[in-house]
Amino acid sequence: MATQTRPMPQTPFLRRIFVGDEPMTVGLWGMVFFIFSELMFFSGLIAAYLALREDAVVWAPTNGGHVLGADFRPVFFTILLVLSSIPMQWAAMAIRQGKRRQLRWGLFLTLFLGIAFIINTGVEWATLDFGIGDGPYGATFYILTGFHGAHVIGGLIFIFTLWLRTYLGHFDAERNTAVEAASMYWHFVDVVWILVFSLLFLA
Amino acid sequence: MATVAPTAPGYAGMRAVDVIIEWLSTTDHKKIGLLYIFTALGFALVGGAFSLVMRTELAQTGTIIGDETYNQLFTMHGSIMLFLFILPVAAGFMNYIVPLQIGAPDMAFPRMNALSYWMFAFGGIMMVSSFAFSGGSASAGWTSYPPVASNTGANAQPLGAGTDLWLVGVVILGAASTAGAINFLTTIFKLRAPGMTMFRLPLFTWTTLVTSFLVLLATPVLASALIMLFVDRNGAGGAFFDPTGQGGQVLLWQNLFWFYSHPAVYIMILPPMGVVSEIIPVFSRKPLFGYRSMVLAIVGIGLLGFIVWAHHMFTTGGVFLPFFMASTFLIAVPTGVKFFNWISTMFRGAVTLPTAMLFAIGFLMLFLIGGITGVFHAAVPVDFHLHDTYFVVSHLHYVLATGAAFGILAAVYFWFPKMIGRLLNEGLGKLHFWSAFIGANMLFWPQLMLGLDGMPRRINDYAPYGGWELMNLISTVGAFVVAAGMIPFLFNILYSWKYGEEAGDDPWEANTLEWATSSPPPAHNFDRLIPVKSERPLFDHRMVESGTGAGSASATQPAAAQDG
Secondary structure (H helix, E strand, C coil), X not given: CCCCCCCCCCCCHHHHHHCCCCCCCHHHHHHHHHHHHHHHHXXXXXXXXXXXXXXXXXCCCCCCCCCCCCCCHHXXXXXXXXXXXXXXXXXXXXXXXCCHHHHHHHHHHHHHHHHHHHHHHHHHHHHCCCCCCCHHHHXXXXXXXXXXXXXXXXHHHHHHHHHHHHHCCCCCCCCCHHHHHHHHHHHHHHHHHHHHHHHHHHC | CCCCCCCCCCCXXXXXXXXXXXXXXXXXXXXXXXXXXXXXXXXXXXXHHHHHHHHHHHHCCXXXXXXXXXXXXXXXXXXXXXXXXXXXXXXXXXXXXXXXXXXXXXXXXHHHHHHHHHHHHHHHHHHHHHHHCCCCECCCCXXXXXXXXXXXXXXXXXXXXXXXXXXXXXXXXXXXXXXXXXXXXXXXXXXXXXXXXXXXXXXXXXXXXXXXXXHHHHHHHHHHHHHHHHHHHHHHCCCCCCCCCCCCCHHHHHHHHHHHHHHHHHHHHHHHHHHHHHHHHHHHCCCCCCHHHHHHHHHHHHHHHHHCHHHHHHHHCXXXXXXXHHHHHHHHXXXXXXXXXXXXXXXXXXXXXXXXXXXXXXHHHHHHHHHHHHHHHHCHHHHHHHCCEHHHHHHHXXXXXXXXXXXXXXXXXXXXXXXXXXXXXXXXXXXXXXXXXXXXXXXXXXXXXXXXXXXXXXXXXXXXXXXXXXXXXXXXXXXXXXXXXXXXXXXHHHHHHHHCCECCCCCCCCXXXXXXXXXXXXXXXXXXXXXXXXXXXXXXXXXXXXXXXXXXXXXXXXXXXXXX
């Protein structure tokens, strides 16, 4: 290394954040392609939402539907979910340097925030006064929040498995593809929620 | 282990149950490929039998089977042939051949590969099992348009559990092919042998790559639509797709469905095109004419495939006609490039005609008819006349049955020696080819004329005074000629498996890496890789071995020059 005449090429900033300096492993490539397919899946659902809403004579059900205003809860839990990306990223960057203790804490915080979010989704589902059968509004609301919630649960199972695996001595500075992949997936779930939230509550 | 000849089956000392367990639990891409191919051929026989029943029904006026049964048969014939035959059989060849062609030891994710196969198998069984439930199988056509497929609103006789099983089955099949696409993409991008640059990839691998991108980006959209239709039928009360219910939109389904199902046409035709691009150079003893333009044409078809879906919906009045007409016409350009390249490859080549090459040439001739009739449909005014007639049926069968399936059959004759280690019998193969070629034209050409004359598709009877009896009878006879041709084919596979001529590593003197290992290949594929310096590594290697190469310009130049 000392004899090198040229400086090492600098890894681009975003790449360094999300992948690190190492080349992307086969597993990470798989996750990238998987995320593209997931994006297309949500595109289908969102296309349906937009098309139905565009042509609806009356959009919200007569009892008001679910809107922001007095109820600040969706915003609060959206902030929680978006914040949960930070400990996840912190965990992924920790294990690149072999810091398994920090990884464990990062995963734990992510799990905590994610579980809080999904519990809130469950509570909202139980308390809302419209159902999936209440016209295109209800159908699209439940299918969007439902499939997003399913992805959150999938991500939580993924992260919980990683958390357990840290106690088996898995993951170090070299072998951490699963953590990197979980991190990418979790960011994706967050981004999709920002989209879904904007459509359901802001648009 | 090391002393066992790789051509030996290796099951000599094993109990039958252990052999079965090995096949059921395998993660070897070659075994999974064979499982795909044979499962899909099994489904094809079921789907083919359905078509014979339908052709028998249509041979004369009057009905033998009822409307309901007929609806179920044409729905399941289409669904089986598309989802359970052409897509998975192509996936089988991709599984077997692509890792070999790029010099990889296996797929990138072998266990996910096995998962894909088993999801396909169970999704398929789920779909076909719907016959056992009350109300029978799905019967809304393979396109499953609401409100026919809905169970709400004005639908007086809602379809039963078969439709739900169909929907769930297709979602599972879609998940299988999406997982497969992720696997192929990662494999091709990350597991290529040293020297195997993107512009040295064999054409079949290129078509696999583009196909996998189409699957990756289109299939999830279909999955979302299928799930919404399922929710529509089970709880949402038609809120998505049934306008008579609560304000759903039928066109929404059609848009989402065709956003997948038009790219799906290219998903089904590109791999056979790749097969043909492998076979024609080998049996013309020439390099493929215009390798790079071929690659660009494949990529071009893939890209255009995403912006033409609404040409299936011209008559709905809900789409912007000029755009989709123009974009559909554009597809003819890359397809024309490919035809030009195939024909130029054969031009002045030392063409030989084994069965694989016959099927490849048959593909060129009959797929051309399918392609040109496609241009008819692309023209909006013509399409208004032809929509939902037998012209459409004939067009899609010229594309898929004599296009895609001929390409698949060419692949069977071409790669069987690699997979099994023995050649298929040529005499039986030629009998198969000629009965398929003549039978298919008898079967589908009259349907073009019936379609021009206005005979509607998906109806189990027709009026006796329309003059349609003769054409329908010829078409039915053609169907039975094709079916009879399957007998020598199936016998050939069984017979040659055991008693066929030993193939050796490279029976065709081919160009690509799969022929540079034993037949069948060992579990790890290659003991030693030959250097890859062009898109025809084995050709280069042969030249070096035979002494004509070794730096001799005449041997290596054409390939090297092609590579730029």
